[in-house]
Amino acid sequence: MAKIIKLDEYEVVIAQDDHSTVRFPYELLDFTPEVGDLVEVFPDGDSAIIFKVDQPSKKQEDQISINIVNEQTNNQTQYAGYMGGKVVNKWIYFLLAFFLGGFGIHKFYSGFTGKGILYIIFSWTFIPSLIAFCTCIATLLKPADAAGNIIVTA
Secondary structure, three states: OEEEEEEOOOEEEEEOOOOOEEEEEHHHOOOOOOOOOEEEEEEEOOEEEEEEOOOOOHHHHHOOOOOOOOOOOOHHHHOOOOOOEEEEEHHHHHHHHHHHHHHOHHHHHOOOHHHHHHHHHOHHHOHHHHHHHHHHHHHHHOOOOOOOEEEEEO
């Protein structure tokens, strides 16, 4: 790789890799030379063939290209930042709430043990059964992620 270092009246001065300089007339160039252009010089008998090497523009040099790939393989870590909720399988939670919701088994499954105990204590009033039925409907309306999980809040 060589570099144009000087433009004389009739000649172009090119510095080569071995720190030597060569002079060529403008007629050998098929481009308008400028000081600092990078060129390839190929000797051809008594003359030479000179090609300009494309240089990246300043704008391209200053750009930073960042490619980040972040794949989550553990579904629990996807929801780690969600406060107050637990990740559960939608259909297991629905079936537990529908068939055993009056006793709060779906609350035990989702990790809300305190609420599960309250459901058991008040199960004789059938109020937990009514709440569990409403929970079933709400569970059916929640969209699940690719793994079939939903977030259940207290």
